[in-house]
Amino acid sequence: xxxxxxxLITVLAVASYFFGRKRAAAVVGGRQQELHSRPSYHGAxxxxxxxxxxxFLVLIWLLLQGPVIDNLLLWSLPPGTVDGLTSxxxxxxxxxxxxxxxxxxxSEPSLAVQDAAARYHSWQIIARWAMAxxxxxxxxxxxxxxxxxxxxxxxxxxxxxxILSGLMIACSLIAILTTLGIVxxxxxxxxxxxxxxxxxxxxxxxNWEPQIPIREGQVTGGGAFGAIPVFTGTLLIxxxxxAVATPIGLYSAIYLTEYAHxxxxxxxxxxxxxxxxxxxxxxxxxxxxxxxPAMRQFGDxxxxxxxxxxxxxxxxxxxxxIIPFISSLSDDAIAAVPRxxxxxxxxxxxxxxxxxxKVLLPAALPGIMGGILLAxxxxxxxxxxxxxxxxxxxxxTANPLEPVTTVTVQIVTLLIGDTEFDNPKTLAxxxxxxxxxxxxxxxxxxxxxxxxxxxxxxx
Amino acid sequence: MEAQPAVRxxxxxxxxxxxxxxxxxxxxxxxxxxxxxxxxxxxxxFGVSLDMFDSSVTALIxxxxxxxxTFLRCLDRMNDVIDGCRVEGDIRLDGEDIYAPRVDPVxxxxxxxxxxxxxxxFPKSIFENVAYGPRIHGLCKTKAEYADVVEKSLTRAGLWxxxxxxxxxxxxxxxxxxxxxxxxxxAISVNPEVLLMDEPCSALDPIATAKIETLMDxxxxxxxxxxxxxxxxxxxxxxxRTAFFHLGKLVEVDETSKIFTNPTxxxxxxxxxxxxx
Ligand SMILES: Nc1ncnc2c1ncn2[C@@H]1O[C@H](COP(=O)(O)OP(=O)(O)OP(=O)(O)O)[C@@H](O)[C@H]1O
Ligand SMILES: [Mg+2]
Numbered sequence: 198x199x200x201x202x203x204x205l206i207t208v209l210a211v212a213s214y215f216f217g218r219k220r221a222a223a224v225v226g227g228r229q230q231e232l233h234s235r236p237s238y239h240g241a242x243x244x245x246x247x248x249x250x251x252x253f254l255v256l257i258w259l260l261l262q263g264p265v266i267d268n269l270l271l272w273s274l275p276p277g278t279v280d281g282l283t284s285x286x287x288x289x290x291x292x293x294x295x296x297x298x299x300x301x302x303x304s305e306p307s308l309a310v311q312d313a314a315a316r317y318h319s320w321q322i323i324a325r326w327a328m329a330x331x332x333x334x335x336x337x338x339x340x341x342x343x344x345x346x347x348x349x350x351x352x353x354x355x356x357x358x359x360i361l362s363g364l365m366i367a368c369s370l371i372a373i374l375t376t377l378g379i380v381x382x383x384x385x386x387x388x389x390x391x392x393x394x395x396x397x398x399x400x401x402x403x404n405w406e407p408q409i410p411i412r413e414g415q416v417t418g419g420g421a422f423g424a425i426p427v428f429t430g431t432l433l434i435x436x437x438x439x440a441v442a443t444p445i446g447l448y449s450a451i452y453l454t455e456y457a458h459x460x461x462x463x464x465x466x467x468x469x470x471x472x473x474x475x476x477x478x479x480x481x482x483x484x485x486x487x488x489x490p491a492m493r494q495f496g497d498x499x500x501x502x503x504x505x506x507x508x509x510x511x512x513x514x515x516x517x518x519i520i521p522f523i524s525s526l527s528d529d530a531i532a533a534v535p536r537x538x539x540x541x542x543x544x545x546x547x548x549x550x551x552x553x554x555k556v557l558l559p560a561a562l563p564g565i566m567g568g569i570l571l572a573x574x575x576x577x578x579x580x581x582x583x584x585x586x587x588x589x590x591x592x593x594t595a596n597p598l599e600p601v602t603t604v605t606v607q608i609v610t611l612l613i614g615d616t617e618f619d620n621p622k623t624l625a626x627x628x629x630x631x632x633x634x635x636x637x638x639x640x641x642x643x644x645x646x647x648x649x650x651x652x653x654x655x656x
Numbered sequence: 657m658e659a660q661p662a663v664r665x666x667x668x669x670x671x672x673x674x675x676x677x678x679x680x681x682x683x684x685x686x687x688x689x690x691x692x693x694x695x696x697x698x699x700x701x702f703g704v705s706l707d708m709f710d711s712s713v714t715a716l717i718x719x720x721x722x723x724x725x726t727f728l729r730c731l732d733r734m735n736d737v738i739d740g741c742r743v744e745g746d747i748r749l750d751g752e753d754i755y756a757p758r759v760d761p762v763x764x765x766x767x768x769x770x771x772x773x774x775x776x777x778f779p780k781s782i783f784e785n786v787a788y789g790p791r792i793h794g795l796c797k798t799k800a801e802y803a804d805v806v807e808k809s810l811t812r813a814g815l816w817x818x819x820x821x822x823x824x825x826x827x828x829x830x831x832x833x834x835x836x837x838x839x840x841x842x843a844i845s846v847n848p849e850v851l852l853m854d855e856p857c858s859a860l861d862p863i864a865t866a867k868i869e870t871l872m873d874x875x876x877x878x879x880x881x882x883x884x885x886x887x888x889x890x891x892x893x894x895x896x897r898t899a900f901f902h903l904g905k906l907v908e909v910d911e912t913s914k915i916f917t918n919p920t921x922x923x924x925x926x927x928x929x930x931x932x933x
Binding site: 535537538539540541542543544545546547548551555556559560 | 732734737762763764765766769770772774776777778779780788789791792793839842843846
């Protein structure tokens with residue numbers, strides 16, 4: 198039904214575009230120069246009036262229909278049915294009614310429920326038809342209103358442009374509001390967490406054992422929410438990744454801009470950037486199945502025990518993954534240094550190496566820093582490789598050969614299984630998420646700031 | 657006073673200016689003989705031969721695209737960094753072939769400095785801009801020595817008084833004319849013997865231009881200066897000898913006063929009187 202309504206609105210809008218265009222041309226008898234706006238603008242104006250309000254109405258309707266019907270249902274139940282029920286029990290009751298209405302009956306439902314299910318069924322049908330009728334009439338109203346305005350003087354172009362810019366604002370608002378919503382939900386849930394676990398313990402505790410029993414009879418550990426081991430694990434892995442990615446990325450960028458033949462560069466650059474396109478799960482495989490065993494063998498050879506899950510394997514492979522962030526941005530930054538800088542340096546008798554280290558790299562530093570910071574925030578946010586290759590046990594260690602865990606991995610493990618958001622275990626995920634968000638936000642802001650502050654200072 | 661032939665054919669390996677010329681009392685610093693240059697397949701210079709003397713300014717003039725910059729860049733081998741550029745012929749600095757295999761362009765460029773059309777200070781402090789050359793060539797040992805070189809070069813470039821209180825500010829924050837003088841200070845910081853200037857004033861206003869012209873007068877006392885310019889007045893003001901280029905060929909070279917008053921070649925005549933170019 199919904200699909201048909203939307204399809205109908207679309208068809209109507211398209212048709213009214215052609216209608217408006219034709220009508221505008223007809224109003225002036227085909228002499229287009231007498232129109233203020235070209236006929237297609239008139240068409241677009243009419244189409245917008247037909248399509249947008251009705252589509253908007255359908256959206257609102259869909260948002261409100263569920264809650265409204267639910268409330269009506271509760272209302273219509275025999276008096277006293279819902280007295281003394283918790284909100285959880287009420288929603289259980291509602292879903293029972295709905296599943297009965299959908300024909301899924303497992304046990305014999307009570308008479309009240311059966312009645313309610315019948316009502317629910319009929320109300321739903323009414324609501325659908327009502328929606329279709331209202332949407333259609335709004336579309337027709339729009340058509341009537343907009344097509345009456347078509348006249349030679351009518352500034353349809355301005356109208357269409359206004360509508361377009363309104364649409365653009367709406368789109369950017371959606372992005373902003375979504376971000377805001379995410380941040381707010383993170384913040385609120387994190388605050389609930391800090392109600393139960395003191396922030397001091399979370400930020401400075403050295404013990405992380407979040408698997409507390411949340412249902413009776415579960416056998417788990419004691420429960421401790423000191424996040425330091427998780428933070429240090431994240432830091433360790435990010436450090437290893439950056440230690441791998443920074444030199445490789447930077448040197449390949451220098452090679453590509455300053456030494457490589459243009460033909461070589463044309464091949465190597467896209468191939469390097471391909472690294473960023475490989476799914477992280479594949480990197481995870483690579484880390485677990487190839488890198489980790491190889492490292493263990495090597496460790497055995499030289500007599501150093503290396504755990505099967507190690508920070509080194511995960512960090513190293515993650516480093517490979519983020520090479521393109523550094524190489525690509527550094528490459529752009531170095532290539533953007535004006536020719537005049539190179540000439541100036543060469544003319545002073547500098548060698549290629551001196552020119553690169555003393556002039557090009559300093560001049561390109563903002564861009565390079567931006568790339569590195571982006572890579573860091575990517576490394577901190579990376580989950581899959583770490584889950585697969587570094588383990589999920591939080592241990593406080595600086596030894597890269599031991600398993601560690603990271604913030605993102607902990608969030609995943611905390612939310613797997615039980616997702617009742619009323620205990621410290623699941624709420625801890627939000628606190629971790631908030632920390633992660635703040636750190637990556639700070640890194641991004643810093644990167645932007647650096648890039649902007651030093652941009653084009655050689656101009 | 658006898659006119660020097662515009663283009664010498666069959667130049668001697670170590671050319672000597674002929675006796676009786678007014679320039680003979682000057683010492684020959686650089687000599688180009690039969691220089692041909694190709695950018696890929698396209699030939700940009702055709703048999704250019706030119707003498708450049710110590711303690712004097714040689715001006716290169718000619719219409720746009722005639723190869724002045726190209727020739728200038730041959731003199732410090734800056735064309736080496738351009739892909740597909742090939743130079744033939746003989747260019748000597750103090751009688752020594754600068755294209756000989758054992759000559760390192762890096763060392764050559766310490767002896768032959770260059771100032772570009774657009775001021776191109778590095779995005780570093782004023783101090784570091786000037787100290788750049790001494791640093792890469794290891795000319796100084798102590799901080800005091802560097803400070804000394806920087807002060808001397810900036811003074812010679814006539815910029816010291818304006819920047820002495822802000823040596824650690826960025827060189828790119830100066831005005832255009834100051835930037836160009838900073839670039840001159842940078843170029844002379846390594847005590848070059850030859851200074852090549854490619855339209856050094858074309859981005860500057862008349863006052864900054866006048867400052868740089870005065871500066872050239874001062875600098876030429878112990879330097880061989882070669883300057884490319886589009887301004888006849890500038891060539892007349894600052895140079896002792898002027899070379900006129902046209903379509904990659906050196907048409908005529910002579911004392912500046914002669915080129916501007918009584919040139920031998922019709923094309924030179926047309927150009928300096930503003931009839932083409
Ligand atoms: N890097 C290059 N690659 C290919 N051709 C070049 C290159 N540089 C210069 N040329 C060509 O060589 C010729 C001479 O150029 P050059 O820059 O020396 O002229 P110019 O006399 O300095 O001109 P202007 O007065 O405009 O600076 C021109 O035809 C130009 O197109
Ligand atoms: Mg030029």
